[in-house]
Amino acid sequence: xxxxxxxxxxxxxxxxxxxxxxxxxxxxxxxxxxxxxxxxxxxxxxxxxxxxxxxxxxxxxxxxxxxxxxxxxxxxxxxxxxxxxxxxxxxxxxxxxxxxxxxxxxxxxxxxxxxxxxxxxxxxxxxxxxxxxxxxxxxxxxxxxxxxxxxxxxxxxxxxxxxxxxxxxxxxxxxxxxxxxxxxxxxxxxxxxxxxxxxxxxxxxxxxxxxxxxxxxxxxxxxxxxxxxxxxxxxxxxxxxxxxxxxxxxxxxxxxxxxxxxxxxxxxxxxxxx
Numbered sequence: 001x002x003x004x005x006x007x008x009x010x011x012x013x014x015x016x017x018x019x020x021x022x023x024x025x026x027x028x029x030x031x032x033x034x035x036x037x038x039x040x041x042x043x044x045x046x047x048x049x050x051x052x053x054x055x056x057x058x059x060x061x062x063x064x065x066x067x068x069x070x071x072x073x074x075x076x077x078x079x080x081x082x083x084x085x086x087x088x089x090x091x092x093x094x095x096x097x098x099x100x101x102x103x104x105x106x107x108x109x110x111x112x113x114x115x116x117x118x119x120x121x122x123x124x125x126x127x128x129x130x131x132x133x134x135x136x137x138x139x140x141x142x143x144x145x146x147x148x149x150x151x152x153x154x155x156x157x158x159x160x161x162x163x164x165x166x167x168x169x170x171x172x173x174x175x176x177x178x179x180x181x182x183x184x185x186x187x188x189x190x191x192x193x194x195x196x197x198x199x200x201x202x203x204x205x206x207x208x209x210x211x212x213x214x215x216x217x218x219x220x221x222x223x224x225x226x227x228x229x230x231x232x233x234x235x236x237x238x239x240x241x242x243x244x245x246x247x248x249x250x251x252x253x254x255x256x257x258x259x260x261x262x263x264x265x266x267x268x269x270x271x272x273x274x
Contacts, residue, residue: 036080163262198232
């Protein structure tokens, strides 16, 4: 059994490939976010090359993804998802309840009429999620209501657990969210995606840490957003160094893969240009 999360180096924004391989060797795939444009297709290029390499494991699937998630309705997280779903297909398209968004409206129009998407639904913490291979999934955020005004704080925060290890994927959730859910971070979290690209408002609650005290033993991953926002923030990097945190960032390590077989302490981290 195996659970893996790859932070794809997209230069700005987010895109995360999720994999769960069960004891029979069956591979399940998920994707969170894509910022691809007509001219910059980092997610698509990575996925196409990777799927070509593992073609034997995914042959015969008409829709490659078990699920595709829009973490929240910002362009740097969702503008590439329509093309990804059109190319590879998905059984489920999940997204948070959100204020009006042209991008989300376009995605929903596509999902409603396309045979490449079996089912689509807005989800919250009251919605049970199916198993992901041998892994279980649970939402830590958003709540059923009310809808936050800031789309960052509608971000889907997803915990995926394989036996003794949990991955937490955080979108761009900021301090207002972490005040409410930091104690919900599972004690066995071994990988935690630093929220909001390592920005100060995703890491600090005033002068205090927003979440790190609740996942002290986790390896951290940062989907950097250097241009134009200069994330991760220098003060966040300095803070993580002072805490002796184990962290990796896409602007320095490129594509980052966090992988576990579910045994406590067995997390492996790989990074590459390809």
